[in-house]
Amino acid sequence: MTSAAHTTGPPGENDDEVALVARVQQGDTEAYAVLVRRHLVRGHRIAWRVLRHREDAEDAVQDAFLRALERIDQCEPGRPFGPWFFRIVATTAINRQRTAKRRETDELTDREVSDAVGPADVAMLGILRGEVDVALATLPAMQRQLIELVTLEEFTPTEAAQLLDIPAGTARWYLHEARKALRTQLHTWLGDGGEDE
Structure with a gap:
């Protein structure tokens, strides 16, 4: 048989974040998809508030999700994914802001x-x-x-x-x-x- 019981069966939208992170650390891409769906909107809002440009914010969040997946082993065991991921989003957005020209936009938030x-x-x-x-x-x-x-x-x-x-x-x-x-x-x-x- 396979490993622990918390890693059997497909991940669900209501699964605990700590369990989802553990599954992702074991290579479960479906569990990562659940985390992406769970944190996409708030991640986008955070990036938008830094960058003030919808497309740049979308790019920053996409980059942040890729970085988070690449560094998922750095997410501390027993800690939720959200705060760790939002730090990556903010850092990514701030770095983009530092290297890009500021664009003013009259877009409204969501x-x-x-x-x-x-x-x-x-x-x-x-x-x-x-x-x-x-x-x-x-x-x-x-x-x-x-x-x-x-x-x-x-x-x-x-x-x-x-x-x-x-x-x-x-x-x-x-x-x-x-x-x-x-x-x-x-x-x-x-x-x-x-x-x-």
């Missing part, structure tokens, strides 16, 4: 407006989204990336710091400065001058 009541609400949310995007675009790249990882992707500041390969204290300072700048810009847009600080 987040949908789901709580809108009517056309007026959708229009107002679109205007607000545009103002937030403009305010975010004025931030230095590192501050913008941290705000997006912590606020939109729901990473902790420490996790975001690890993804961006900076000290946690530095990340907290950048977040503080970014929030202060955004608050000032958005208060100005709303007409109250941002004088609460």
Whole structure:
């Protein structure tokens, strides 16, 4: 017979990540396909937030999945695949950003407006989204990336710091400065001058 019971049968979408990684480390490509499906969307969002260009983000995620497969033995036993993979995505995207010209794009993220009541609400949310995007675009790249990882992707500041390969204290300072700048810009847009600080 073959090896341990957790490696018999085809991998399923609900299988534990640790078990899936163990299967991939034994050469099970179907288990890797499950991990890819599970982390593709979030990986793309992380890459997009760094690169701000859909095709570049797709390329970065594809490269990250290939690198992760090549280095799957470096994924610590007993640890989930996701955080390890997202670090590879962030590093790949940052490296692409450093070597490529920055392209500005007005693409929207894949987040949908789901709580809108009517056309007026959708229009107002679109205007607000545009103002937030403009305010975010004025931030230095590192501050913008941290705000997006912590606020939109729901990473902790420490996790975001690890993804961006900076000290946690530095990340907290950048977040503080970014929030202060955004608050000032958005208060100005709303007409109250941002004088609460």
